[in-house]
Amino acid sequence: MSLTSPLIDLRRSPKGAVGTTDSNEQKKEKSLPIISASKIKVKNGKVIYRELKKTSVYENIGFSAANFTTQKNKRSSIDTGLSLAGIKKVELKGKLTLMEDWDFSPQTITFSGTFNVTKFNIPTFNNILEKSLPNEFDGGLLSSRGRVDLRAGQLNSEHDITISKVDLGKTTGYSREIPLGSIIKVLSDKYGNIRITLPVTGGSHQSKVECHLCYNQQPYEWPGKGG
Structure with missing residues (x-):
């Protein structure tokens, strides 16, 4: 899997929760499905984190992983880098x-x-x-x-x-x-x-x-x- 120039925009709600929207939807009770990938690569990513009084921007984010998984007791190899102000x-x-x-x-x-x-x-x-x-x-x-x-x-x-x-x-x-x-x-x-x-x-x-x-x-x- 490969992603080029992805943008993630996070906003903090007044109650302190962080999400991609201001929705008040409740988290689902059921567990998330396990994700596994033999190779992941992200290039030139950008994250915007909007707090109530401050906005932080993280640019030039690169990430690669081999045998990546969200399953417990499984080893992944990761290599990530980013630029900050x-x-x-x-x-x-x-x-x-x-x-x-x-x-x-x-x-x-x-x-x-x-x-x-x-x-x-x-x-x-x-x-x-x-x-x-x-x-x-x-x-x-x-x-x-x-x-x-x-x-x-x-x-x-x-x-x-x-x-x-x-x-x-x-x-x-x-x-x-x-x-x-x-x-x-x-x-x-x-x-x-x-x-x-x-x-x-x-x-x-x-x-x-x-x-x-x-x-x-x-x-x-x-x-x-x-x-």
Whole structure:
């Protein structure tokens, strides 16, 4: 099966449900039929997600799968990528197995593969970063190559991250004695690049995810809030 330039338009209703229409039809009680395909390929897809106060657009979506199925305990091979505002490409590739028919929630799937981010433009996300950092960014690109293992809601991953062309901007007013400029100088190599390895572990049942920043073989524990 092959699809070229498909468009999916999702709208969030005032009650929080997401659908392709504003219909209030009830979900059917009977279970969905199992879908299986030896090969699926989607090229140049686009998704529009309309929330009540914000609309997000996801473009250049590509997806391919071999032996894809919505049946539990069957393995599929997936390879997907998309472009977002401020990010050149996000890619996810690996083996996927469902524990229940049609259930793609993180708590009930098994996935092992790679997760890569190419040219994440840091200044695009200043409105988010300013809430936890003392400076905005006038420049900066982040790329990451990672291995991911997700089993029954438990995540184990490790990411090799490169940050380049960093240029700090104006102060944000946020201050917890974070010497961001000094930290960047210490971590940068002679070409101005920052290279770190970031293992991330956690689970849906945990209140926070521990991140370990490794630099010069010295680990630093960085507790962060879990999703």
